Amino acid sequence: MGGIEPNFDRLGGLIPVVVQDYTSGEILMLAFMNRQAWGETLRTRLATYWSRSRNELWVKGEQSGNLQEVKEIYVDCNEDTVLLKVTQQGGGACHTGHRSCFYRRLEGGELKEIDERVFDPEEVYR
Amino acid sequence: MGGIEPNFDRLGGLIPVVVQDYTSGEILMLAFMNRQAWGETLRTRLATYWSRSRNELWVKGEQSGNLQEVKEIYVDCNEDTVLLKVTQQGGGACHTGHRSCFYRRLEGGELKEIDERVFDPEEVYR
Numbered sequence: 480m481g482g483i484e485p486n487f488d489r490l491g492g493l494i495p496v497v498v499q500d501y502t503s504g505e506i507l508m509l510a511f512m513n514r515q516a517w518g519e520t521l522r523t524r525l526a527t528y529w530s531r532s533r534n535e536l537w538v539k540g541e542q543s544g545n546l547q548e549v550k551e552i553y554v555d556c557n558e559d560t561v562l563l564k565v566t567q568q569g570g571g572a573c574h575t576g577h578r579s580c581f582y583r584r585l586e587g588g589e590l591k592e593i594d595e596r597v598f599d600p601e602e603v604y605r
Numbered sequence: 606m607g608g609i610e611p612n613f614d615r616l617g618g619l620i621p622v623v624v625q626d627y628t629s630g631e632i633l634m635l636a637f638m639n640r641q642a643w644g645e646t647l648r649t650r651l652a653t654y655w656s657r658s659r660n661e662l663w664v665k666g667e668q669s670g671n672l673q674e675v676k677e678i679y680v681d682c683n684e685d686t687v688l689l690k691v692t693q694q695g696g697g698a699c700h701t702g703h704r705s706c707f708y709r710r711l712e713g714g715e716l717k718e719i720d721e722r723v724f725d726p727e728e729v730y731r
Contacts, residue, residue, distance in 0.1 A: 483711065483714060489657070490616070499632060505630070506625060509621055509681065509686045551710055551711075553708075554716055555634070555707050556703070556706045556708070581679035581680070582682070584677055584679050589609065
């Protein structure tokens, strides 16, 4: 990795990470990394985040099998946000069973589902 | 807008906003909104953020002319992150003159510029 490291100071030790499908360009999710998650992602090339709800390191897909292989890593102008281009294993990134966490669009003041489920979360998260 | 509003409580009144080019799918930037910025974005259909460095409401492009017309708005599964699909005016989103803020890719432990400037920031930000 050398000396390049994002600035983790602006959000109390975390950086936002935009996760984009390497092939289709679809936005799959937004997650957060701390310094340890960043290091693990570089080392393993599997997207590793910091779970704010569970307060622990989180290898994405370790439970569901829906791992994210990191193909490319981009750093923004301020070096406080990262973009990962990944190959999504298992069809979907979202714990609801959708391919993307952004499966609802705002239309006329209501959220409308624009994508069907690609897996059954009850089968995957047992 | 009706009653739909993201959850602003998880980051002290802010939500992360992923900004994607409506046509090309390129990620242009990541910014933050507070409740007021969210309301203004819906009302004006021009992307409006909360500037954490200047601590003020920020109509993206109000100074540079590089406005972002909001074409579509997506909300994620947890309703604490938003994705905007926009038409970027003026060629670029980044204050450095690049089209995207993610103009550097990590390669062999170094950040490599992968995109040329599309405008001269010294001319645009006077």
